[in-house]
Amino acid sequence: MQQLTERILAHATQLPEGAPVSAKGLLHLGNRAAVDQTLHRLAARGQLQRAGRGVYVLPVEGRFGTRPPTVEQVVSAVAAQRGEVIAPSGAAAANALGLTTQVPVRAVYLTSGRSRTFKLGKQSVELRHAPRWQLTLANRPAGEALRALAWLGPERAEEALExxxxxxxSGAFGELVAVAPQLPTWLARSVGKAAYG
Known part of the structure; x- marks a missing residue:
């Protein structure tokens, strides 16, 4: 068992910071039950941090002790590992673009995968399933604008588009105009109005 513990920790330290460790990715080191038990023990000892059901992350050693990896690092790693599109929520996008002064209290991301929640230290991170059109141009400025507009809704979209x-x-706004046919009618109409006025 000690050898499996060392091999799992060695594997986790080889991964980029924030990359999730799961039993499924460690089956080359031992059988499923042994790997699950070892991950559980490592989390109980504080050598790994449980991020969600069956998902662990290696804590980051810093000047002030250990801390969980950043939310952005873990979300990016989960997206790569699971083949999902994950992007910040519309509320976060609207705040980042200066369209609202509301600061989101919780970390919420939209995903093409299933909805779920995981914890990083004391912070809770929610992944919410979203329709495909909201994840169009996911990590581009036009995609951020699209999610912000969806969050603002039909009443405030035209003002926000101006x-x-x-x-x-102009290139980013052009990308937004180019995807207008994929958007819900109310948003496509507002984008067209802003573009061609």
Missing amino acids: TLKRKMP
Whole structure:
């Protein structure tokens, strides 16, 4: 058992910071039951941190002790590992673009996968399943604008689009206009109005 513990820790330290460790990815080191038990023990000892059901992360050693990896690192690693598209929620996007002064209290991300929640230290991170059109251009400025507009809703979209048209680089606004046919009718109409006025 000690050898399996060392091999799992050695494997975890080889991964990029924030990369999730799961039993499924460690089956080359031992049988499923042994790997599950070892992961559980490592988490109980604080050598790994449980991020969610069957998912662990290696804590980061810093000047002030250990801390969990950043939310962005873990979310990015989960997206790569599971083949999902994951992007910040519309509320976070609207705040980042200056369309609202509301600061999201919880970390919420939209995903093409199933909805779920995981913990990083004391912080809870929610992954919410979203329709495909909200994840279009996921990690591009136009995608951020798209999610912000979806969150603002039909009542505030046109006003926000005028602000975005002034603030965004023309290429990014052009990308938003180009995906308009994929959007819900209310949003496609608002984007078209802002673009061709």
